[in-house]
Amino acid sequence: MSSWVDHAIWWHVYPLGFGRLDKLRHWLDYAVEMGVNGLQLGPIFASETHGYDTIDHFRIDPRLGDEASFDALIADCRARGLRVLLDGVFNHVGRGFPVPDPSWLRGTVFEGHSGLVELDHDSPDVRDYVVRVMKHWLARGADGWRLDAAYAVPPQFWRAVTERVRGEHPGAWFAGEVIHGDYVTYLRESGLDSITQYELWKAIWSSLNDGNFYELAWALDRHDKVLEAGAPLTFVGNHDVTRIASKLTDERHVGHALAVLFTVGGVPSVYYGDEQGYRGVKEDRAGGDDEVRPPYPDLPSDLAPYGWPTYRLHERLIGIRRRHAWLAHARTTATELTNTAVALTSTSPEGDRRLVTLxxxxxxxxxxxxxxxxxxxxxxxxxxxTVPAHSWFILAAEA
Structure with missing residues (x-):
């Protein structure tokens, strides 16, 4: 795994909701001030609707800008020390994708979505195409790829592709979207650096809602095993799920969720809007993602005042994470546990550092x-x- 990832904290933006790439450039200082050092972008390539129905992986979606817009965004990120992670949709394409040969397609739609046609990952031409796309944008300044619906792709496909890409871009980072299943085996067979840690995401909000920290302790034990195979991408919100502020039944527990996110191992990602306490419910219907993929104002100064306390909380917690970069590889154990109270002790792999979240x-x-x-x-x-009701502490050996 690339060493820079040990320090990575992403701000995850869905550009087709947020706004054009030129607009996003006005928010980079806001992201840096929050403490993140990476920009995780949702789909930016030409597509038919929501970005995950790609029709040209080599062209910026005209709703977002053009090649010059991308180059300017990359330059501005570089000037601020921000890494850039792109969203690669290589399991399926939109119906308007110009297929060079019918052998590229499996002839099936993806998970019942009629607008998404699955690629045939046994095809050498498909493998060559994905390699070309990845190399092209890495050469243009990207640092890695989040691989959409990676779980639907044979892991051997990713291994073959990434081995070729790493030959020219050895510092590139690859994170696969894996929702269910055996995370450890998939990581090891695919050769990817990371997977999306949905199991931990679910345990965080569910344990808080149910007053059942035994679930969180169980998930963290499994999380430690995932860390032995790679660096899971951790989150409490993303473009596909109900926002954490809406998911939690008690708004006093948002801080608890964030405290867990930033004090356990992995590579944390903050979904845009969560840092401002945005609410939004994901619904299983046409347009059901709209609430969790909203536009942002033109400038940070246009944000409503009520969201800034949540932003400041993110700022403080990210500051703790960056002062304890070893947490990226930390193992976390519930060293005291009841239904409604837990002490999460995170230790470095060497065992010489400790941080406790109560x-x-x-x-x-x-x-x-x-x-x-x-x-x-x-x-x-x-x-x-002694921790007051509905409260939390983080303790460390800091002077």
Whole structure:
């Protein structure tokens, strides 16, 4: 895995909702001030509707801009030290995709979506095409690829493709969208660097809603095993799911979810709008993604005032993450556990560093019994080890 990923924290933007690429350039300082150092883009290539029905992987979608717009965005990101992750839709294409030969297609639609036609990943021509696309945009300044619907593609396809791409771009990073299944096996067979950690995402909001931290502890035990195979892409929101502020039944627990995200191993991603406390519900219908893929104002100064406290919370937590970059590879264990209170102890692989996150979603204060000697509260208000009702602390050995 590329060493720069150890420090990566992404701001994930869905451009076809957010606005044109030139508009996005006005938000890069906002992203940097939040503390992220990477821009994760949703689809930007020519497509028929929502971006995942690509018709030309070598052309910027005209609704977003053109080649010059992309180059300018890359230049502005480079000037600010921002890495760029592109969204590669290589499992399927839109119906308007100009197929050079019928052998490129399997002749099936993807998951019942009539506008998405699946590529045949046994075809050498398809493999060559994906390699060309990846190399083209990496040469233009991208740093890696998030691979859409990777779970629907044989892992051997990704291994063959990425091995060829890494020959010219050894620092490139590849993260596959994998929702269910055996994350560890898929990572090892595919040769990818990362997978999307949906299992942890679900456990975070579900354990908070149900008052069942045993679920979170179980998911983190599995998460540690995934970390042995790669660097999972962690998140509490993305373009395909209900926003965390809407998913949680108690708005006081948004901070709990974020505290987990930024203190466990993996590569964290913040979905645009979540850092402003946006709400939005994903619905299984035509247009059901619209609420979670909204436009942004022209400038950060145009944002409503009520979202800035959530932004400042992200700022502080990302600051903690960047001061403890070892957390990217940390293993996290529930060292004290009840239904409504948990102590998550994250340690470096070498065992020489420790950070503890204390969560309480109960209606009464909870006093933790574990040994906190040598640690002090670096986020949260009040003296540990007693955490007030519906509150959380992060402790570390900071001077």
């Amino acid at each position: 969560l309480n979603v109960g209606d009464d204060p909870y006093t933790f019994k574990l040994d906190l000697n040598g640690l002090r509260v670096i986020e949260g208000s009040g003296p540990a080890p």
